Amino acid sequence: MMRAEAGAAKNTIAAYGTDLRLASEVLGGRLGSAGAAELERLAGEWQPLARATVARKAAAVRRFLGFLADEGLRADDPSAALPRPGTARGLPKVLSVDDVDRIFATIAARIERVPADPLDLRLAALVELLYGSGLRATELVSLPRNAVAPDRPFLILKGKGGRERLVPISDRARAAVAAWRDHVAVGRPFLFPSGKAHLSRVRLYQIIRALAAEAGIPPDRVSPHVLRHAFATHLLEGGADLRALQAMLGHADIATTEIYTHVDSRRLVELVNSRHPLGEALVDARARRP
Structure with missing residues (x-):
């Protein structure tokens, strides 16, 4: 289903498979028939993990249980018992x-x-x-x-x-x-x-x-993905349009591309301090102080 209906990539399918197998091991091979209590126990096992990892694992199990319910392989879908920690998207590593x-x-x-x-x-x-x-x-x-x-x-x-x-x-x-x-x-x-x-x-x-x-x-500062980040970061610094960058990177959602706008923050502060008339006035005022 993930391949045919969702168009998921091979690596995504492999990651879902790994998460589901590990979850099933925690529940003694009874993931397909798990109820809310078992899912809460599963969430307890995940508690030491990073928030993004928990979100990914919960999404995999939620999708699996939803599939079973949609196919009539179980009468209910207890996935509401799974945690929804959300993910705090970190800033990408940046190369100068x-x-x-x-x-x-x-x-x-x-x-x-x-x-x-x-x-x-x-x-x-x-x-x-x-x-x-x-x-x-x-x-x-x-x-x-x-x-x-x-x-x-x-x-x-x-x-x-x-x-x-x-x-x-x-x-x-x-x-x-x-x-x-x-x-x-x-x-x-x-x-x-x-x-x-x-x-x-x-x-x-x-x-x-x-x-x-x-x-x-x-x-530890460099990887293939960091070079991809550098491509995006340096293009944006050079004045590239965010929509064009989204298309080049292949992001489905521009919110993913917008993470690169953090790069401009330092440059924009420098720009305001060096070019804004008020900034120049403040510098002059400080210079005139006794």
Whole structure:
């Protein structure tokens, strides 16, 4: 149902499955027949967990029990007994432009090494697409071999929920992809192959963290998703329209995109202090004080 009716992504379905199996273990395998008392016990087991984790687990169980009731597999739906803690959306980790410059300088130094290592070309293509186009990790590693065309400054992706979006591809990114693709066998289906499939998200995470350490940036500050955040943050700082950013990131709800407006707060304060007439008057007044 999650796949056919809700259009949920494979990773979402896997996460729901894990949460449901763990909940069932707590209730001795009786999740499908659980009543309000059992669900309250389940909520008690979740109490030490973070609020966002509890919200996710409760949503999975709530959806499952609702499905059973809709299909006539049980007569009631006791999911009202599940907690609704809500989620406090945290601010994303942010890389400065200087941080990104250091990352790309490290990549450039690796590419210039003799003898050349094709994996350095792969690294350049990965980072150019993460930071230059804001791709999600899963979208990036599963790109088909010919997804990025040398004469087309965009690609069309199917992201979360099966939603399609147009993603701009910079000249730099297309050049980096072209240089790497020369080292990918013509018969391979993926742009970033590994074994019989494609590079895994876990391996991508490891590659990006190792690159951060090499660039002198604490590895815990950098991940594929942080580079996606940097793409959005720096575009917004540069004056990008929030709706355009929503489309590029593939957010279904603009409220998700609005989290990036926190970036402008510091810049706006500086702008008011340096450019607003009242700000200048206050500075002059302070200067005239004895």
